[in-house]
Each structure stands twice: as C-alpha cells, then as structure tokens.
Amino acid sequence: MKNLILTLLVVLAGALCASAQSKSGIAVQLGAAANYYYGQGNHNFNSFDNDRVNYQVDGMLGLTILRDKNDRRTMIAGFGTAGLNNRSTIKNIFDDQGYTPILADQSNANIVYKLEGGLLIGELLRISTGVGQQVFDEQTLVSRDGINLNTTSLQFYSTTVGFNLNVSTVAIVVNVNFNYGKDYNKTVVIPSAGLMFRF
Numbered sequence: 001m002k003n004l005i006l007t008l009l010v011v012l013a014g015a016l017c018a019s020a021q022s023k024s025g026i027a028v029q030l031g032a033a034a035n036y037y038y039g040q041g042n043h044n045f046n047s048f049d050n051d052r053v054n055y056q057v058d059g060m061l062g063l064t065i066l067r068d069k070n071d072r073r074t075m076i077a078g079f080g081t082a083g084l085n086n087r088s089t090i091k092n093i094f095d096d097q098g099y100t101p102i103l104a105d106q107s108n109a110n111i112v113y114k115l116e117g118g119l120l121i122g123e124l125l126r127i128s129t130g131v132g133q134q135v136f137d138e139q140t141l142v143s144r145d146g147i148n149l150n151t152t153s154l155q156f157y158s159t160t161v162g163f164n165l166n167v168s169t170v171a172i173v174v175n176v177n178f179n180y181g182k183d184y185n186k187t188v189v190i191p192s193a194g195l196m197f198r199f
Helices: 002-023 087-097
Strands: 026-036 053-067 073-085 099-101 110-121 125-143 148-167 170-180 188-198
Antiparallel strands (some): 026 188
C-alpha cells in the first residue's frame, strides 16, 4: 500500500511539474552528468581512458521567447556547471596547454566552474557560450615560453552545443563543451551525457 501511495504521489508531482512548465514562461532544469575529458580534437581519437571520466552538476534557468505550433519553447537561458576533475585530468590539462607543473601531485577532486548564456531552441538544441575556471592545488606552472605562474586556477572561455531529449519531467542531455582562450593555449573538447529534471 505504501508503494502504491508513493507511486501515485510521484506521478501526481510529475504531472503538476509538466503542467506548470507548459503554462509558465520560466523554465528551470537541474541534474547531473558524466563527462569525458577528450582533450585536443586531433588527439586520443581511437582510445578510451577511464581516468578521463569525471562528474558534474548542471543547471539551467530559461525565459521563453517563442513557442512553435507544437508548443515547444525557444528560450533565452543561463547555463551553469560545477564539476570535479580528477588528478589525471588535471595532468592532461597541463599537458594539453603546454604547462609543466612544479608540484608533482594534485588532489583527486579539483573543482571546475562554467557559466554560459545562450539559447535552447525548440526545447531541443542548446547553443551557449561564456567563461570557466579550473581550480587546483596551489601550483607553479612553467610554460613553454618561460613564463612562471604562481596560481591555483586556469581561466578559459567555454562554448557548448548540445541536445535535450525531453521525456515528461526528465530531459536526457547530451552536450559537447569546448574550452579555449585566456589561460588555455589550445582548444579542448569535453563531451558529456546526463539527466536533468525539468521544473
């Protein structure tokens, strides 16, 4: 009986969320994903490395600007990501960007932030761009041109192209994120996949 009541409550909550979403001009999504630090686009094409897998929490706040004939919304939106990159990924970032670290080891939980603005077109296609920051243990980095950096982070620009596949109050999200510029000398690619709850 408890399971039946719990199931009915979950179905009712899902229906209310879907109903509220269809009537409101504001959309909120929150969820989690796994990502893969692919690195530079011309590298690592035929290999998979478990040490490149990391995890992130994703969020979106959108404002409806257009509805199509099927009531799918196009939104202007802000997208946020907070994740943890392992020590192997930090090493790969340093290698890809041409930095030689003085400190031999790193924490196995290094925070990365990304904040982007853009469009979610037809509640399906995401196009957004913004900024990001990779945090790590205090470090002296020596670049190939001889510049030393005493730093705890690297900053970069962040651009994402992705797809939302909506299933009731849940969206299956597949994104490809590009990090480049600022403290990054090379563009790196980070695909991700996960679930987001739609409120």
